[in-house]
Amino acid sequence: MDWEIAAQGFAAMGSEARLQVLKTLIRAGNEGLTVGEIQERTGIAPSTLAHHLKFLSAAGLLKQEKVGRTILNQASFDQVEQLANFILSECCADVKQKAAKDG
Template identity: 65%
Template sequence: MDQVTAAQGFSAMGSESRLDVLQALVRAGSAGLLVGDIQSRTGIPPSTLAHHLKFLTAAGLILQEKQGRTVMNRANFKHLEQLAAFILEECCVDMDNRQ
């Protein structure tokens, strides 16, 4: 993962509301949630929620799948794992250089 992609992902998580949405989707697992279910779990007004979902989708943090007239939302676990690996990639390397 490059720094630009990582920065976009971390930036998308940069609000309490978007973190609430993302955590709700992570808790839901691979089954995902409909928009109405996310709204009821987070209390975010529908118009604001649509904005946050768009932002999270654009950053690749969630995946949306249209099912007829509804949209299923799922956490993009692969991308989230890549972000975690990116931020931890050089964990403690400077400790090895101290003498």
């Protein structure tokens, strides 16, 4: 994952409401949720929710699929996992390097 994509993903999660929406979708699993179900669970106003869903979708953190007249929203687990791996990829590298040098 490159820095620009990582920055977009983290920026998308930089809002309390968007983070709440994403966590709600992660909790729902692969089945996903409709916009109405997300609104019910989060209490976010429909017009505001649409904005947040668009932002998360643009960052690749959620997938939207039209099923009949309904739009199903699903967390993009792969993208969320890549972001987590990106931020943790160098965890404790300095400590390990120092230990190897001292060792």
